[in-house]
């Protein structure tokens with residue numbers, strides 16, 4: 214019998230990258246690093262998740278010393294970080310994966326007292342942008358195929374964009390154009406440093422994490438999608454509204470999909486059927502999966518075969534154990 218090809222398992226050309234399927238690893242901070250260095254157990258973890266021609270996005274990775282938030286997160290601001298990431302990236306490449314590094318600054322969420330965007334002095338902004346540029350260069354030096362700017366979930370970039378937390382009165386606050394200025398200046402620097410075909414961006418206009426929400430999320434999302442077109446970045450990655458607490462279920466990413474001209478990725482609450490529908494209807498080019506990948510490192514294969522999925526155990530999402538809940542979920546036995 215001929216093998217049935219499901220939409221999620223069709224090939225896709227993402228800029229210079231040939232993907233053999235559309236099932237992307239969503240960025241997942243698993244809090245198993247030490248001193249902001251990825252550890253050897255991360256090599257096995259990412260390698261388990263890699264499939265030939267599959268796209269992986271790394272855990273949120275701090276861009277600077279003052280961007281530390283969780284004690285067991287990873288970083289990429291020094292040459293030591295570059296060296297620590299190299300074997301992880303190599304392991305993904307050895308299995309034919311394509312690996313983007315998610316660049317992250319937690320902003321007001323940082324333990325080190327980096328304040329809300331309203332309190333960041335205008336003269337500090339160029340330093341923050343330089344930190345993103347440096348981190349992007351380091352990611353490429355570590356072997357990553359590209360970077361994803363973390364512009365979601367109430368962290369620094371999102372804090373500038375959302376009007377609930379940005380109370381600035383300078384050119385980085387107030388109207389939409391001003392609130393998006395920081396994100397786009399970061400983008401400009403990173404694109405200049407490593408090239409647009411290696412840069413994606415994650416956005417969650419509908420989210421209200423860390424109390425960062427917007428009075429007009431649709432306008433924000435569309436504005437950003439259009440602004441990102443000018444940089445010609447390789448993908449935009451939008452998080453769905455429907456699984457955010459307290460947000461209406463009917464909010465749609467379609468206007469952003471229509472506005473953005475390159476690869477459009479969605480994430481948030483997808484299963485096999487919903488993912489297939491998103492691809493076949495043209496709603497998205499790629500679907501990123503988070504929790505299902507945690508418990509099913511061979512997720513694309515399971516989707517292809519319509520095999521049952523292992524249930525995930527939330528209690529070990531963020532625990533430090535290098536094996537339990539990290540690399541001990543069973544693979545399909547065939």
Ligand SMILES: Cc1cc2nc3c(=O)[nH]c(=O)nc-3n(C[C@H](O)[C@H](O)[C@H](O)COP(=O)(O)O)c2cc1C
Nearest residue numbers: 239240241242272273480481482483502503504530
């Ligand atoms: C354990 C865990 C860690 C996460 N870490 C990150 C992160 O580092 N960066 C990010 O943008 N989103 C992060 N997320 C959100 C996921 O990328 C994804 O958007 C979310 O899990 C919804 O997708 P899902 O329904 O497929 O799990 C995390 C989610 C989980 C469960």
